[in-house]
Amino acid sequence: xxxxxxxxxxxxxxxxxxxxxxxxxxxxxxxxxxxxxxxxxxxxxxxxxxxxxxxxxxxxxxxxxxxxxxxxxxxxxxxxxx
Numbered sequence: 692x693x694x695x696x697x698x699x700x701x702x703x704x705x706x707x708x709x710x711x712x713x714x715x716x717x718x719x720x721x722x723x724x725x726x727x728x729x730x731x732x733x734x735x736x737x738x739x740x741x742x743x744x745x746x747x748x749x750x751x752x753x754x755x756x757x758x759x760x761x762x763x764x765x766x767x768x769x770x771x772x773x
Contacts, residue, residue, distance in 0.1 A: 706755040710737060734758045 714732040721727075729737040740752045 703751075703753045706737070706753050709735065709755050730758070 710731065713735065715729055716732050717730040719728045719730075725741055727737075727739045729739075731737070734757055736756050736758055738752075738754045738756065742750050742752075744750045
């Protein structure tokens with residue numbers, strides 16, 4: 692069994708801790724099953740990837756990101772001139 696870097700475990704734990712109380716909206720898996728994307732109601736996205744490094748050892752990566760707003764959904768202030 693390969694040892695996992697403590698910093699990696701802390702980063703994964705912090706990412707997953709952000710998901711407490713969240714509701715899952717959608718889950719998508721790549722056809723080769725190397726990546727799983729979990730979309731949450733709040734707009735956060737959990738991405739779990741499993742790949743092999745240069746020495747052919749398994750590498751797990753977990754990230755939580757915020758969904759990008761569509762270009763037309765930017766909040767703007769409307770100012771009227773009378």
